[in-house]
Amino acid sequence: MSIFTIDEVKKTFTNGEVEEQVLNGINITLQEGEITALVGASGSGKSTILTIAAGLQRASDGKVLFQGKNMTDMNQDQIRKIRASEFGFVFQSSHLVPFLTVEEQLLLMLDVSETKMRKREQRDEVEKTLKLVDIDHRKDAYPSSLSGGEKQRVAIARAIIHKPKMLFADEPTASLDSKRSKDVMTLIRELTKTLHITTLMVTHDEEMLPYADHIITMKDGMVV
Amino acid sequence: MNIAWKEIKKNRAKFVILGSIIFLVSFLTFIISGLSNGLSQDNAALIKDLPDGQFYMNAEANETYNLSRIDESVQSSVLKEQKDAVAISIQMGFVNDMDDKQHSIAFVTSTDSILFESVGKGEVVLDRSLQDKGIKVGDSLTNNQFSGGFTVKGFVDQKKYSHAPVAYINIENYKEIYRVNEMQLIFVPGKEKSQVITGLQSFTNKEFLNTIPSYSAEQMSLNMIIWFLVAISGMLFAIFFYMMNVQKIGLYGILKALGVKTSRLFGMMWYQMIFITVIALALSVALSQVFTMIAPEGMPFSLTIETTFQLSIIFLIIGFIGATLSGLQIKKVEPLQAIQQGEV
Ligand SMILES: Nc1ncnc2c1ncn2[C@@H]1O[C@H](COP(=O)(O)OP(=O)(O)OP(=O)(O)O)[C@@H](O)[C@H]1O
Numbered sequence: 014m015s016i017f018t019i020d021e022v023k024k025t026f027t028n029g030e031v032e033e034q035v036l037n038g039i040n041i042t043l044q045e046g047e048i049t050a051l052v053g054a055s056g057s058g059k060s061t062i063l064t065i066a067a068g069l070q071r072a073s074d075g076k077v078l079f080q081g082k083n084m085t086d087m088n089q090d091q092i093r094k095i096r097a098s099e100f101g102f103v104f105q106s107s108h109l110v111p112f113l114t115v116e117e118q119l120l121l122m123l124d125v126s127e128t129k130m131r132k133r134e135q136r137d138e139v140e141k142t143l144k145l146v147d148i149d150h151r152k153d154a155y156p157s158s159l160s161g162g163e164k165q166r167v168a169i170a171r172a173i174i175h176k177p178k179m180l181f182a183d184e185p186t187a188s189l190d191s192k193r194s195k196d197v198m199t200l201i202r203e204l205t206k207t208l209h210i211t212t213l214m215v216t217h218d219e220e221m222l223p224y225a226d227h228i229i230t231m232k233d234g235m236v237v
Numbered sequence: 238m239n240i241a242w243k244e245i246k247k248n249r250a251k252f253v254i255l256g257s258i259i260f261l262v263s264f265l266t267f268i269i270s271g272l273s274n275g276l277s278q279d280n281a282a283l284i285k286d287l288p289d290g291q292f293y294m295n296a297e298a299n300e301t302y303n304l305s306r307i308d309e310s311v312q313s314s315v316l317k318e319q320k321d322a323v324a325i326s327i328q329m330g331f332v333n334d335m336d337d338k339q340h341s342i343a344f345v346t347s348t349d350s351i352l353f354e355s356v357g358k359g360e361v362v363l364d365r366s367l368q369d370k371g372i373k374v375g376d377s378l379t380n381n382q383f384s385g386g387f388t389v390k391g392f393v394d395q396k397k398y399s400h401a402p403v404a405y406i407n408i409e410n411y412k413e414i415y416r417v418n419e420m421q422l423i424f425v426p427g428k429e430k431s432q433v434i435t436g437l438q439s440f441t442n443k444e445f446l447n448t449i450p451s452y453s454a455e456q457m458s459l460n461m462i463i464w465f466l467v468a469i470s471g472m473l474f475a476i477f478f479y480m481m482n483v484q485k486i487g488l489y490g491i492l493k494a495l496g497v498k499t500s501r502l503f504g505m506m507w508y509q510m511i512f513i514t515v516i517a518l519a520l521s522v523a524l525s526q527v528f529t530m531i532a533p534e535g536m537p538f539s540l541t542i543e544t545t546f547q548l549s550i551i552f553l554i555i556g557f558i559g560a561t562l563s564g565l566q567i568k569k570v571e572p573l574q575a576i577q578q579g580e581v
């Protein structure tokens with residue numbers, strides 16, 4: 014069943030006088046519970062389409078349909094609400110909040126997504142999610158004392174704690190070594206399958222492709 | 238979850254520094270304002286401590302009480318009509334004590350009134366500050382314009398005029414020293430509107446204070462200093478909050494990307510601003526009150542708790558405006574910016 018559709022999306026950046034068309038009509042359909050990998054040369058527009066899909070920037074033209082609703086018609090606050098409760102993100106760097114402990118990072122996300130839970134349940138949920146990514150022993154640590162891989166696992170935990178429908182990941186393994194990358198991919202794959210999340214992921218790394226259900230290749234702002 | 242508080246807890250040093258700056262600036266303002274009030278008290282406590290009312294001086298005196306001569310018949314008719322009215326005269330002068338040391342004082346004389354000391358002929362009541370100069374009750378003081386001597390009958394607190402201690406003397410003695418028969422001023426206490434008395438010009442207490450040239454000039458410069466301090470501290474607050482917000486643009490972007498409302502980010506900033514400012518101001522108020530107690534004797538310093546609270550409220554408002562203006566950039570932060578910055 015398709016849950017997310019990118020329909021003829023175009024993106025033009027204006028740098029002073031120069032107009033640069035970065036996306037020339039992208040069509041992608043994502044199936045529920047599957048991992049789709051976006052690959053392609055540097056500058057082909059992968060990150061741009063991913064951030065448009067994730068509601069972090071707007072398309073110049075075309076439609077982005079999430080569960081049948083057109084996000085390009087929504088206002089800032091409607092998109093924010095969807096980001097808060099239905100989407101999770103993982104980026105190349107983990108972007109954790111520097112003054113919150115690992116546990117608090119996840120509690121904040123539960124708070125922002127307005128997940129209705131009692132204090133106790135919240136703590137249990139955080140505990141469970143941290144166990145999933147195997148970082149529960151560091152729950153009181155601040156980001157500055159975590160290794161790159163540990164940070165990335167916390168970022169993944171934060172991206173899924175509120176049980177989002179969609180997970181958007183832009184080179185989530187780029188800052189990790191080969192072994193850690195595989196661990197993280199195994200984790201993402203497991204989580205997508207058990208929690209029934211739909212994942213759109215950009216990657217440069219051929220080794221990560223076996224973890225995806227579909228592979229979409231981009232070139233010069235087009236799907237090939 | 239209270240993220241504002243979490244941040245304060247984690248970045249204690251940063252917030253302590255910001256708090257100390259607010260503390261220092263507000264403390265400085267309190268002290269200057271205490272000195273200003275003290276000076277103003279020193280300059281005109283005699284007038285300032287009178288109840289609200291109306292001063293009258295001769296309309297031809299050019300608003301200078303020193304030049305005012307109120308006709309005796311006018312005076313007696315006003316005093317007869319208004320029971321509480323009092324005629325007064327003030328002149329700067331000198332007295333010599335028993336060791337022939339000269340003291341600068343303000344001679345004050347009045348008709349019978351509860352508002353002014355009534356003293357008999359050849360007697361004087363002095364401001365307490367002269368006691369510290371070695372003058373005692375029973376001492377005899379002289380003045381080169383005066384044939385007899387003045388016997389010190391007692392001391393009163395906080396009666397200063399033009400930075401000199403007040404010496405209350407009898408009308409007859411005053412007339413002899415200054416060779417005048419008329420009084421300079423009539424004061425009618427009471428909140429009623431001034432009535433028109435032919436030949437006389439009326440002043441409220443405040444208006445009268447402003448006719449004293451040294452007083453108005455001094456107050457103007459002191460008030461100027463205070464308002465400059467307040468304005469400069471306002472800008473300082475704004476700049477500091479601005480710098481803090483600029484540092485946090487990345488953080489705001491991440492929080493926005495996660496779906497945190499902009500209003501919550503503003504709330505976070507306000508919480509931190511109010512938290513720091515209130516603590517810093519409380520410390521500053523407390524310390525300035527301690528300073529009031531330990532201020533050296535004779536130093537003109539007067540700072541009431543009301544004044545510090547008023548200034549504190551002004552500081553809070555200024556801090557709030559500064560933080561909010563500098564926080565307007567939060568609205569403009571694009572979540573994407575923060576994410577891409579991390580990838581550089
Ligand atoms: N904000 C922007 N303003 C102007 N041009 C932009 C902006 N963001 C991206 N671009 C341009 O759009 C094109 C696609 O960028 P994008 O980041 O999507 O590429 P990518 O496929 O993710 O590349 P990489 O694999 O190197 O991450 C690039 O040529 C880039 O210069």
Ligand SMILES: [Mg+2]
Nearest residue numbers: 059060061183
């Ligand atoms: Mg990219």
